[in-house]
Amino acid sequence: MIVATAGHVDHGKTSLVKHLTGVDTDNLEEEKRRGLTINLGYAYVNADANTRIGLIDVPGHSRFINTMIAGVSGIDLALVVVAADEGPMPQTIEHLEVLRLLGIDQYAIVITHIDRVDNPRLKQVTEVLQSAVGGQWPVFEVNNIDGSGVDDLRSYLLQMAIGQQAKSQKGYFRMSIDRSFLLNGIGLVVTGTAVSGLITEGEKLFLLPANKEVRVRAIHSQNEKTVTGQVGQRCALQLAGIEKAQISRGDWLHASAQAPVSSRINVRLEMSDRLSFKVKHLCPVKLYIGAKLQSAKLYLLERQTDGSELGAGSRVLAQLIIDSPISCCGGDRFILRDSSESTTLGGGIVLDPYAEYSPSLNKTSKNYLQAMELPTYQETLHKLLIDQQCPVNLSVFKQVCNLQNSDLDAELQQADLLDKTKTFSLQGHEYLVTNEYWANAEKTIIDYVQCWHRDNPSAEGIQTSALLAGLQPISDSRLYWSLLDNLIERDLLRRANGCISIRGFKSQRCAEERQQWQLIEQALSQYTRQIPTLADLQNVLQIDPKTLDTALHRAVAEGRLFKLGSKRFVLFEQLSRFAQGVNQVAVDLPRFSVADIKNHLQLGRNSSVELLEYFDQIGFTRRHGQSRAVLDTTVPERMFRLT
Numbered sequence: 001m002i003v004a005t006a007g008h009v010d011h012g013k014t015s016l017v018k019h020l021t022g023v024d025t026d027n028l029e030e031e032k033r034r035g036l037t038i039n040l041g042y043a044y045v046n047a048d049a050n051t052r053i054g055l056i057d058v059p060g061h062s063r064f065i066n067t068m069i070a071g072v073s074g075i076d077l078a079l080v081v082v083a084a085d086e087g088p089m090p091q092t093i094e095h096l097e098v099l100r101l102l103g104i105d106q107y108a109i110v111i112t113h114i115d116r117v118d119n120p121r122l123k124q125v126t127e128v129l130q131s132a133v134g135g136q137w138p139v140f141e142v143n144n145i146d147g148s149g150v151d152d153l154r155s156y157l158l159q160m161a162i163g164q165q166a167k168s169q170k171g172y173f174r175m176s177i178d179r180s181f182l183l184n185g186i187g188l189v190v191t192g193t194a195v196s197g198l199i200t201e202g203e204k205l206f207l208l209p210a211n212k213e214v215r216v217r218a219i220h221s222q223n224e225k226t227v228t229g230q231v232g233q234r235c236a237l238q239l240a241g242i243e244k245a246q247i248s249r250g251d252w253l254h255a256s257a258q259a260p261v262s263s264r265i266n267v268r269l270e271m272s273d274r275l276s277f278k279v280k281h282l283c284p285v286k287l288y289i290g291a292k293l294q295s296a297k298l299y300l301l302e303r304q305t306d307g308s309e310l311g312a313g314s315r316v317l318a319q320l321i322i323d324s325p326i327s328c329c330g331g332d333r334f335i336l337r338d339s340s341e342s343t344t345l346g347g348g349i350v351l352d353p354y355a356e357y358s359p360s361l362n363k364t365s366k367n368y369l370q371a372m373e374l375p376t377y378q379e380t381l382h383k384l385l386i387d388q389q390c391p392v393n394l395s396v397f398k399q400v401c402n403l404q405n406s407d408l409d410a411e412l413q414q415a416d417l418l419d420k421t422k423t424f425s426l427q428g429h430e431y432l433v434t435n436e437y438w439a440n441a442e443k444t445i446i447d448y449v450q451c452w453h454r455d456n457p458s459a460e461g462i463q464t465s466a467l468l469a470g471l472q473p474i475s476d477s478r479l480y481w482s483l484l485d486n487l488i489e490r491d492l493l494r495r496a497n498g499c500i501s502i503r504g505f506k507s508q509r510c511a512e513e514r515q516q517w518q519l520i521e522q523a524l525s526q527y528t529r530q531i532p533t534l535a536d537l538q539n540v541l542q543i544d545p546k547t548l549d550t551a552l553h554r555a556v557a558e559g560r561l562f563k564l565g566s567k568r569f570v571l572f573e574q575l576s577r578f579a580q581g582v583n584q585v586a587v588d589l590p591r592f593s594v595a596d597i598k599n600h601l602q603l604g605r606n607s608s609v610e611l612l613e614y615f616d617q618i619g620f621t622r623r624h625g626q627s628r629a630v631l632d633t634t635v636p637e638r639m640f641r642l643t
Contacts, residue, residue: 002232002234003053003054005056007082007092007095008086008091008092010083011086016079017043021055053157076232077108078099080107081112082125083111084112084125087125096133101270108156109138110139111129113143113144114141140152169196169231170407170410173254175235177248187217187239188244189236189237190237191236192291198228199228199235199237204216207253208252208327209252209325211257211261219238220237221236250326251327252327254327260354262355264320264357265320266350268369269314272344272347275345281299281300285338286336287326287336294324295322295323296336297321301358301361302316302317302361317361328353329353329401330352330400330402349373351372367390371384377415379415381415381417385433391431391437392431393431394430395429420434424486431482445467449467462499462500467484513551520548520552524561525574526540531570531574533568576636579615579635581600582601582621582636585597591627594608597612612628616628
């Protein structure tokens with residue numbers, strides 16, 4: 001069990017820890033000289049042969065509140081320490097607010113310096129503290145000089161530790177580094193509180209956000225040498241493969257190389273009840289998460305009725321835009337303070353560490369975030385799969401929630417979802433949907449293609465892009481591709497010339513239309529350095545403009561042609577070749593220009609511009625200023641597959 005002190009400076013926190021453990025946690029010369037705690041101090045006491053309590057002595061001075069926040073992250077119980085003669089002070093109240101926002105729900109009240117006051121004063125201080133903490137928590141009266149009253153407190157803590165339910169070891173090992181130092185004859189040592197998982201001596205970890213691999217040479221857990229460290233324990237890890245200069249306070253050690261690292265995170269934010277001013281949209285803030293302190297900007301995904309401002313007690317979905325990437329997982333707690341680090345603004349819980357820029361919060365995104373803040377993963381999965389009927393990207397879900405494969409299987413089993421769902425793979429990711437949703441989506445696709453045949457009897461089939469556009473109710477294009485491939489493999493649908501048709505369907509094109517198409521196809525195939533317009537084809541074919549226009553748009557509807565922009569036409573086979581060429585360019589040039597594509601494809605500039613704009617529209621490429629990057633390399637193979 002991990003216990004932390006909380007309270008105002010000079011209220012006796014350090015002497016209390018010394019009485020409890022026999023250890024003086026003010027071990028720095030400056031701390032001795034100034035008579036206050038600057039850094040986190042640690043001490044330990046045995047509850048029984050198998051249980052050890054770790055005590056964290058956190059600073060009470062307002063200048064060191066960032067250190068205090070790091071110290072109480074991941075604790076099991078808070079000792080709220082208040083001097084009887086002074087009563088609750090500003091730092092006492094702020095510490096209590098930080099504890100509440102971090103989700104700490106176990107407290108014990110310790111009133112120190114009882115030798116300085118009479119009984120009525122003790123009763124008054126106790127009543128004020130009980131009200132401030134918000135519950136009928138045990139109260140202990142301690143004399144800091146002779147240590148009287150400490151035995152009762154120690155007995156209570158030992159009882160709580162022995163009765164504490166063992167924390168689940170599910171998930172990968174994670175620990176936020178709060179100290180790093182070099183020891184003679186030992187080497188580099190880092191310390192922190194493990195928030196999940198289990199680590200064994202000799203195993204490898206990844207330092208995040210740098211994603212540098214390290215090896216654990218030795219472990220001290222709860223101040224004892226051991227071969228393992230686990231969730232809920234203070235751990236000191238001797239590391240190999242890294243230099244001290246490469247480690248920053250607040251970096252994470254994670255057992256998975258796929259752990260989330262991002263500069264945007266979506267959160268549920270609760271503003272402090274003590275906030276005396278309004279917090280505006282896009283205001284700069286200081287983010288405290290684990291032992292990390294980082295500058296960020298607050299982006300409000302939900303607007304208040306009175307505008308883009310938050311007052312005391314407000315609860316909203318928000319996005320934190322962080323100055324540099326950090327590592328975190330869903331469920332991690334955080335604190336926000338103002339940019340000057342003088343006022344606690346609020347705190348909350350991380351919902352999505354892989355957030356992307358979004359000018360507004362649509363219904364799908366909001367539903368997802370609300371599902372992610374449910375108390376258990378079973379509830380979250382049930383909400384997403386059953387209630388919202390959404391495909392779940394299991395690969396991402398496991399990373400966001402820090403779940404191993406066995407952990408996820410257990411969650412699905414407990415949620416009674418194993419027999420009601422099926423998985424499919426796409427682009428290296430595994431997705432999960434309900435059997436009912438999958439069957440309904442298949443029927444939707446088949447019905448849509450059949451309706452297309454009825455309305456377009458002369459067409460050989462529907463373009464894959466047009467089919468995708470018409471199936472938006474399926475909600476996720478990734479599911480669409482997997483469903484389509486599955487239907488084709490089962491010979492319920494056919495794919496030819498980039499078009500999808502029902503098995504056995506034959507077009508009803510007349511001889512005249514076939515002749516017109518042959519002429520158009522011949523003309524189009526002659527263009528190698530540009531994509532022709534309607535006027536270009538008119539000059540070559542000398543066909544009546546109205547007839548040509550009708551024939552071209554019929555060919556577009558049938559999937560034989562693609563229309564780029566407002567006037568250019570390209571054969572399906574040529575478009576497929578152009579897309580492959582863009583993928584080839586991206587191998588050597590992750591960021592490429594219009595000129596790069598123009599030179600590689602040997603096209604004119606206008607044709608190249610309109611071609612890339614079309615590729616942007618279908619999600620194949622994405623523009624970044626004056627350059628572009630391939631967004632999804634599989635789009636050409638899927639959308640422009642000829643057979």
